[in-house]
Every structure is written in C-alpha cells, then in structure tokens.
Amino acid sequence: MFKSSYSILRICDIRSDSVCRSVVNGITSVQDRMERRQNKGESRLKDIQKSTISSTNRVRSNQQPHQNSVKEVKPKSTGAFKSRTIEKTKFRYFYDRGDLPLRVNFNGAVRKVQWQVDITTLDYTHYLPLFFEGLRELDEPYKFLALNGTLDLLEKGGDRPLTTIPHLILPMKQNLMTRNPLVLCIQMKVLQKLVLLCPYAGEALVPYYRQLLTIFNLFITKRVNCGDAIDYGQQRNENLGDLITETLYILERHGGEDAFVNIKYMIPTYESCVIKGIDHTKLKQVSLLGRGCSGNVVKAHDSKSNKFYAIKTVNNVYDKSQRNQIITEIQTLYSIRIPWLVDFYGAYFKDQALSLILEYCDMGSLDNVVKKIGPIPESILACMTFQILSGLQHLQNQRHFHRDIKPQNILLTTTGYVKLTDFGLARELNGTFDMANTFVGTFKYMSPERVVQSIIEGPPPALSDKEFSDEFRDFLDACLKKNTRDRSSADELLYAPWLEIHEATGCFQN
Template sequence: MAGVFDLELTEEGGQTEELSDDEYFETDEANGRQQEYGGDGLPNEEIMETLELSAQTVNPSNIRKIGRESFEIVSLLGKGGYGKVLLAEMLDENRKKYDPPRLYAMKVLKKATIARNQKDTAHTRAERNILEAVKHPFIVDLHYAFQTDGKLYLILEYLPGGELFTHLEREGIFMEDMASFYLGEILLAIEHLHTLGVIYRDLKPENVLLDSKGHIKLTDFGLCKESISLGDITHTFCGTIEYMAPEIVQRSGHGKAVDWWSLGALMYDMLTGQPPFSGENRKKTIDKILRAKLSLPPYLTNEARGLLKKLLKKNPSDRLGSGPDDAAPIKSHPFFRHTNWQDLVNKRIEPPIKIGVTSAYDVSLFDAKFTKQTPCDSPVDMSVFSPSMNIFDGFTYVAPSVLADLATQPWISERGPRSPRKSYKAESFMLNNGLEGFYQANAATAYEIASQRNRGNAPSHAPTTVVASSKAVNGYDMEDMDTTGGATAAPTVPTH
C-alpha cells in the first residue's frame, strides 16, 4: 500500500490531537460468491498468475467510464460528520436498471471539509488504502472509487442486514452461543487486519454490518493505523470512548492489543446490554476505563467471565492476544470451544440472526430517521478548495473483480498471443501483498489474477500469498450529477 496514500499520521509539535466521535455509517451487500478459506482467513492454495493489462486493454474505447452519472440514488442510509451514506443503484450505458438490480453503498466525502484538517485528509487516505488492499469474507468490499472537483466517492458493497447495533437493540442481549458466533467472525476479520500490519481501532456495534444471510462485515476504516509490526506503538487519540482501550485514553502509546480490548468491550455489550465502562459524560467514562473495577453479572458462564477478564486487562501486556501469537490464544479459549474456525471463515455455519427483508430495495433495517428523508446534496463551495492542490491524486480505483471481468472480454484475447484462452474466476481475483515494489516499478501495468484450482500449468514462480477487501458518506440529488463525463474516473488500474 505504498505510494500517495501511504501516510504516517504525525502530530504537530509532537502533541496528540483528540478526534471527535462522529458516527460513520457503512453499508455493503453480500455478493453471493464464496471460495474456500483456510484457518488463517486466506484462500486455500490459490495459484497466482500474472496477466498484463496495458492502458489500451484496461480502458479501451468500448468500455464505459464509471462516475456519478452511472448511479441513481435510492435512499439515504445515514449521516456522519463528513457526509452521508446513500443506497445507490448502478445503471447501464443507456441509464436503464439492471436485472437483478446492482445496489451499492455510496460514500461521498466533500474535499473542502476533509482538506481543512491534515489529519482528516490522512485518515481518508488510510481508509482508501485499506479498502483497496484488504480482501476477506468478513470485511466490506470496495468496488469503485472516483472523484469530481469537489467530492470523493467510494462505492462499496451494500449489506441489507444493517448494523449489528440495530439487532443488539432489538434483542436487548445476546445469548452466549449467539454472541460467540458473531464475536468469532469479528475476531477473524481483526486477525486478518493484524497480519497485514493494520490496527482497526474503531470496533463498535455500529461498525459491524450484516449481509443478507446474517454474516458480519467490518466497515469504517478511517481510524485504522497502517504498517504496524509486533511491538510497534502509535499515539493517536481516536476511537469511540466506550470501546476505547486504557492505553489510548492515557495516550501512552498503543499497539494491536487495543483491538482485543475493544473485542472484550463489545462482548460485554452483547452479553449485558451495555459497555463495561460508561459514565454520565465523556470525562466520567474515561475515568471508569482507567480506574473502575470490572463488574461481571452472575448469570455469565465461567467461560464468558474468564474471557472477559482476560480481554479487559487494563495493562495491555497482560491482555489476551497481546503477545506474538495475536488472536491464537483467544481462539483457543474455552468460550470458543464449540467453534469450528474452518467452517466459520468459510461461512458454513448458519447465522443466528435471520435477515427479513422483503426486496432488494428494503431498507427497513436502517434508521428510519434517515431512510424517510429525501436524499439531497448541498452545493460544493469551491472557493475553499483548489483542485490544483492535488492532495487526492491516485484516489481512482476499480476492484480487481471488475478488471477480471474485463479480462474475459474478446478484445483482450485479440491483443496478445494468449491462446488457447484460459478461464478465470472473477471472484478469486485478488492482489498479492508482495506486489508493492512491482507496482512502483511498472506503473501499474499488471495485476495478479488467481487461476482456477488444480489447473496444473501455473508458472513455478507464481506467488501463493494472497491478501484479500473494504464504509459509505455525503449525498447528492440527480441534479447534482455530472453528465459531461469530464469529471468521472475511467476504470483504470489504481495509480500509486
């Protein structure tokens, strides 16, 4: 993830800066496609092969450009501090709807708002980085990213099951077997992020979304910290207070163990109906996080009590998961004794929550105070932002699955001596985490495409380590859409 979006979040004058607790709303959709994953959350024995895509093959004249005019707004799903989350439907070249409908979560960010604060700009870049690079069954997928003079657009999968927060509110509390299912899927997502050197730092019920079958996906990566190795620490004050680890509150430096504290806080919330430490106001909540003793209800089993005590250790070095084995000791804890991790990561276990939506356009599992509103967009004040600043260069992105679909088009086979034509599975197209230097050296002229299993004729040098995924915000009405095509982004290989 090197390049224009690979930033360190530095503090001016060596001082940390407190971030607000603006709510972020993300939505995604279950794409119905699945492949086998190993216990580490990576695809099993995928063979990678290089397919060179030139500028002509990636963006030939007969391939449409994706931009705002490619989508019709369906509903407002939520609002955050930097914009709105919209349910958007993709239209074909003739502005007709697809059958079945192609629905996405559209996150729209105003450049002028983000550009006012260096840290907001850095967090936006970090989120864009992570959404592109991370692919996992329990992490939201990014399909497109493009920009206009005044706005940034992230087009993500839409998950009609809404936020885990909504279901937790309806249930009151989860039974332990139900909690263990969702905590297990969340744990696997966080474990995968950690293997990529990413700290999540914003785990809360609002950032856990459910797909159409009831499986979870993490979303909202604006507060993530990249390029963290074992033992590394960072000092940014961020997150949601009720789920924030003591070392973040103290600003004493923190590492990956903060995510395991947040997992414990979320587990406590699931099993009791409230976070473990909360006060009448922000100051009192922080004081409880730092000083209050953990209180456990008597109805919890010994296994649940034991795991909560180990995850909610105020000293991060004593916290379960803080060592070099990361998630492994948590997964082996007796609370998860009935969990088959291989089945869980491959979604072979039926989710406890059934998603009862009546149609593809049913948004009943999102907050009615938003969905009842008419989506609209305020005008962009271009006087406070100059396009010449170029701070968002390289934002454009098209998902590998989209490019893999392009690779099956006839015009590609006509361009090179690749005969007989080999078949590829678009859903298994993923980026390899060893390609960073290759991208820098080759100006993004090639992608790694996973071939079908057991093909038997892959090159011996083909890499086998695969990284695999993806939040949504700031609406626009149909009058705000640019129909000239001049501001839209073509489906080209991302520029780093």
C-alpha cells in the first residue's frame, strides 16, 4: 500500500513538473511574441517618420521652383500705347478717282500743292472733313497733299471752318485713336492752326473735349529721355508730350471761361497756364512803381477791361535763391485767396525774366503813405491793423506764415482794403509743431528772439503816455513781449480792447 501511494505521488510530481514547464514555456512564448510585436511597431514607426520627412522635403523642393517661376512671370501688356492699324481713307479714294481739285507740283526744288480751283469757292462742309480724315495717311503723295491742303484751307478760309467743326470731330477722333505718334503730332499741329486761325473755334471745341482729350491724357507724359544724346525731334516739334501740353495751353487760352474746367476734368494733372484769363500781351505798361536789386514793379493797363494791374518782374531767375522765392510767392498766392492778400492773375516768362500779374493797389505801400501824410490816427490805424491780423490769422490756419511783415509789404487801396504782398520769404508749415529756424526777413522788423542778444537784454520800446491811448500802449506791449510764450498771437490780438474801442470790425465792413 505504501508503494502504491509513493508511486502515485511520484506520478503527481512528474505531472506537476510538466505542467510547470508548459506554463513557463507558454509565458516565454507570449513574451517573445510581445517583444516581436513591439520591435515590429518601433520599426514601423521609424518607417513612417522617414516617409513623412522625405515627403515634406519633396513638397518643399516642389514649392521652391514654383515660387521662383511666379516671380519671373511678367504681366501682359495691355497695348494702350500700341499703334492701331490704319485703314485706307476716303481721301485716298477720292484722290485716286480724281475728285479732289489739287495735285502735286514738282516744279523747282520743293514740292508744292497746286490747286486747280479757287479755295474760297469750295464747299468747306464737304472738303474740310475729307482733308482732316486724310491726315492719318502715311503713304505719299496722300500724306503730303492732305497735310498741306488742310493748312491751305485753314489759312485762307477765314471764319468758314467754324461752321464745319461738328463735322471735324469724328475724323479728328479717328486720327487720335490710331495712337500712331506721327499721326498724333500731325493732328496736334493742325488742331493748333484751327484754333489760332479761325475766330471762336476754340470756344466751339469745348463741348467736344470728352471725345478728343482721352488720348491727350494717355500720351501727355510721353517725352523722350535720351540722356546725353541729342533729340532732333525737338527742332521738328515732334516731342509728343510737349506738343500735347502746348496744344492744351492754346485750347485753354482761346476756349473761354469753361475751357480750363473741362480740360481739368479730362486731364486731372493739367495745370492752368492762365489763371483768370488775362493775356499779358494785351497789357500796356504805364509807369514804374518800384525797383529792387532783383527786378522791378510796373503799373500796366488792360484796355479791354479798363483795369490796372501791377506786374512784378524778376530778372535773375537763374539764381537759385531768387528762383525759389518767386516759386514760393506763386504757390502761396495761387493756393490762398482772401481779401487781405493781393490777387494773383497769372505768370509768364519773357526775355529771360519771370513776371507775375498782381492786383494793383492805387494808394501804394503803407511806408509811402506815412511819408506823404505823416502819422495815421488811431481809429484808422485800428481798422488797418484788424485787416492785417485777419490776413495773418488766415495764413496761419492754412499753415503758412509771412516772415517779412513791414510797411513796404503792406499795400493800401482807396476802397479801404489793406493787402499783404511779397510772399517770397513765406513758408509752409509741414506739421502742427513745425517751426522755421532759418534767418530771413528784414532786420528792423524781426522778432526779438531772431536778432542779437543785446536787443533781447535791453529795454523794450515804449510809447509816450500823452500821445497814445492806454489801450493802444497795452496792445503794443502784448505784441512786443520778448518771451514768445507771453507774446499774444494773431487770434488773441483780434479781440484786443483797442480794436473794440475803435470798432475796427465795423470800419472794415463799412
């Protein structure tokens, strides 16, 4: 029995060992499978990362040449300045058929146009538009006959072309629309002749500016820039930009009051050559008003309007300082129009000198008035001061200041107006807190901080108590404060008691 039990235990031990081994083998196999899976997952993750990096590099490499190719692409040309195809005109058709009463005369060294009939007997309504259409012909002899025939009709036609202007608009527009530089130059020259030779033709063309000036605006900046070379086209008057500008000047001068507004509407960059329509060639010099180191001022008369003007002439326009001063004066007078500044009517260049047409003040400068009649009463002086301060206040509001206020630059009229003049030293403020640090002006009338130190440290000017009122002395004291912070501005001085006592505002309005 004992043996049997031992054998049973032995069998159990053997079975337990086998079970343990199987369990251990199973666990080991599971661990091996997990390690293999983990290694396989890590290798797979590395493969994915490598593929991601390679694909990113591939995308970047593909994007780089694409960006470069975009930068190198140039925009397509619209062809706005490209010449259009010129078709055969009716002028060529009628000439080949023998219906035009002219031919080329080759007698002599120069070609000439020989008319077979009297020009004055021709029907301008039929022939003149036909010749205008032939101006875009580039082949000979059509080009020669159309140009010279048109000029003959304009020169000998008097006022007859005026009635044909509505019929000339279409051929002129078609000539301009060719965008051919040679045709454009020919059309500009003929248009100038039409306005200059035919009375009232300039005014008759104003309603048609919108049809003609479109091409003007397109080509007005076309100027030849050949560097140091010589442009012989200037001698032949074939510089297109200059020719267009010259044509616009003629249209404005002869187009009446509405010419400038209509030109400006079609060509926003155009600047007027005649501000108020005063022709300087019609002004007759009467007398000399003043003379200076850089020029003079003369009195001139316009017989048409029976008005007088002052013409200020600057001789040395090649001197940079003189040129800058005159340009500054023109800009100030042109941009600001108030009753207390002299009116500006235009400028012109003649005989190497630049002249300004200004308002004529019949009483002259305040300096001359004081020399003639002596001291001015306080009541009248208050009215004059109010106007001067009003002008300075308006200049300051427009960010300008005069910098040379003195009796010589204050003009008077018999109607009671006081005018400021001579803005050659004026300056425009670029910012609210901008200041002028340049030392310009007349020494005797400069502010204390702009002159020598001894004047700053010395006593201020004083007036007699017996000859002047207390309000007037207080007014001058406010003007002559040495500290700029204590000195009154033009806005503050306009409400000074001295001006209110003498009713300066009422005197000016009356």
